[in-house]
Amino acid sequence: MAFFTKKREPVVMQLDPVRPVIILNFKTYKESSGANAVRLARIAERVQQKTRVNIIITPQAIDIREVAAAVKIPVYSQHVDAKPVGKSTGQIIAENLADNNVHGSLLNHSERRILLKDIKDAVLKLKEIGMQSIVCAKDDREAAGIAKMQPVKPDFIAVEPPELIGGEVSVSTAKPQIIPKAVKACNGVPTLIGAGIKENNDLKIVLQHGARGVILSSHFVLSKDPEKWLLDLVQGI
């Protein structure tokens, strides 16, 4: 049952302002779908409880309701459409996400690019509903454009070189120079860095350059032991 008419409290979940932010993007892997999505979400929650690092998970739309009911860490959608409740067949509606305990959304991921106008509309709508937004950019130039967005800016900008996504060589190793450039381009909007993040040192390099955290997927989702992998990633941070 939907609750579109219910007076809604803001759904934003406060993040620890000092600790880094780790976005675990579940994408659409078999290993992160259905029952596996709930399993990975519980793993992420356990690691968050042990380490107090901010962990946000983004299950795919079909799993999001079940995942959001299973854990207390923030759950974001992989995408949202700035479309109205009602006559919007096939769209993902922010109000519906909010009613299902979803706290925010990714937008403009490299695998789900949208127009700047649609990004702006979606960021505004999420803000109005009390949800958070993470807008992805392929480079510092695109990030700079997103950082200028009016009337509201996203809560985070995530910069990921597309050619390194899903690969074995991390952005921290292959292109560390893009990290400070991205942070500068984001002009005060908290910056996340992603693509190929696979170990503790990748996260350290990202944080040393002034970014707020990382966005990652394959090395967590496809790990033989995702809990150990995630604990190792954030160890000593």
Ligand code: G3P
């Ligand atoms: O959304 C995160 C992503 O695009 C990076 O993926 O597999 O390189 O960690 P991956």
